[in-house]
Amino acid sequence: MRPGIIWRFVGVVAIVVVCALAIWKLPINLGLDLRGGTRMILEARDTETIKADDDAVSRAKEVIERRVNQLGVAEPVIYRQGARRIIVELAGVKDPHRAREIIGRTAQLEFRDERGNIIMTGNDLKTAVAGYDQYSRPAVNFELTLEGARKFEKATLDNIGRRIAIYLDEELLSAPVVQTVIKDKGQITGLGSMDRAKDLSMMLRAGALPVPLEVLHAEVLEPTLGQEAIDQSKVAAAIGAGLVIMFMLLIYKFPGFVADIALLIYAVIVMAALVSLKAVLTLPGIAGLILSVGMAVDANVIIFERIKEELRGGKRIRAAIEGGFTRAFGCILDSNVTTLITAGALYVFGSGAVRGFAVTLGLGIAASMFTAVVVTKLILVSIVDRNPEKYREYFGV
């Protein structure tokens, strides 16, 4: 082998090793359709008193962030879109349906006297903890801030013997009769279940939303469903790749074998690119990868057909390989650029799962060009160099 080829060989091996290391070490960033989770589009609404302006929407976003923190999601994605929208993506949250509930609720807590005057709100609470009342019914125990305590003390003093009603988002939770003056502690009952008490305490700690948010879109997937999708995709990927590999061997024999090796290297590079770019792998994304296996072979097929043509035209094998690659390159480039255009359109169109597909498709195209033009050529040349005339017949010419 000539030194130039040896160096290129070392280069390719190094790339493969680095890629393999990346796949081994870095986690795969699975989308919510593969690990469960929720994705929501929320839109702020005006109330009679508060306008959903930029400030209100930012504060709403902060409240959501605090709520999500309490849920313990590893990498929540929360961002604003346009003037009034907030997008929340929680992949891998344990109980996504509950998360959706907690995020979407306004959680405006109000204490009102019998005439309907607001005594205090959830903002006057310092802490809130789920627990049980004296009849061991689920309850939320709270402590008040200094100002809250002052308000509550006055209100309870004025209302002894009368009822103080507690409303959550206009829903009456309970309306206990005031027995004695209360200063800085209290209890909310009428919650029905312990889960609800826990959720409410969590929302109270994170604060109420300054303006109500309407849920325009909510997608929720339980993790079990994602695991099933992963298992099925693995089977499909293995069978698909196996069939393609066998097909190439059967049809193209020796060059097919080379293309198969290129295909394996291609798979390693694509996966490595996915994990190192922290791209999100979704179910359509996996479909894109499987599909790209079929398409990755295409560049090789084009090249082999070109090499055959060159050989038929009477060229020697080395010259035919060089010529085949050179002449195939324009064609491969043009056909891949157009596919990249559609992948770009998909990226712009899509959100979540579809965007994941666009990413794998785009990466797949770039990686397939690299493996076909660099790796396949290198392997072909280095093998053929050993015995040029013998390998000529392997091309079936």
Add this chain to the structure above:
Amino acid sequence: MDIIGKRRTYLAISAILVVIGIITLGVRGLNLGVDFTGGSLIRLRFDKSVSASEVSHVLTSSALADMNLKKAVIQPIRGTSDVQIRAQVEGKPLSSEQVNRIVDELSAGFGAVSLVESQMVEAVIGKELLNKAILAITLSCLGIVAYVSLRFEFKFGVASVLALIHDTILVLGVFAFLGRQVNSPFIAAILTIIGYSINDTIVIYDKIRENLKFRKKETVEEIANNSILQTLTRSINTVLTTLLAVLALYFFGGASIKDFSLAIILGLLVGTYSSICIAPSIWVEWTLRDRERKRRQVVSGRTSPKEA
């Protein structure tokens, strides 16, 4: 094999197919998914498999009468004990409370039922997504015309986009006929088909471009036909490898990816056909007419200079 010689037959067949496709689309309409129409879709997991009518019985029972779920579409998912329900209440997606009530009622009737997936979409968002989908498809078509015109010639660009529209209409028509669901992954499939079909077309154009340079003696028809034949092995082998991969996806990839795979399988077949038979035929037809027109202009220019 003389494909270009029979180009009028192929063009006629395709024109008829496209017309049938458009009529099917008009008559049957597309079964748009909740992500486009708005509404809600929930997937429930039962302990044992239940039939759609059993579920429907519970949904229309008096306990849930206020939600008026008579129009809910209930679909058991094959190979699982899951059931998918698509419903709206007064044109709005179901609220969480409403979903919980459905789950509770079904649990009372069938034992443990759990909610494994839910999707709630307001009509506004659906409309936005649909607009984005149309925009994405239009943009990629324009992008392709521009790129192909730049690298080849304008006629190639237009011919290939006509072939792409042909592919898209046929796949949409089959989906309308089968009543399969058109959702956002389907749009991804359509764009993939577009990308794939153009890929195929370009390989043939590339050959035509090369042959135009080196084989000056051949007619346009001969050049086009020879170019198709020279790239035929590649076209067929590539579609076969991709088809193998997608078939694996269709049969083993699970229920949620089935419609997506089906769209791609259809698109691969239609796309390969249009790349081989339609796109080059349109180009040949156009080029010939163009030359004919120019020749006439030259001739008429010579005979009656006053007119010019």
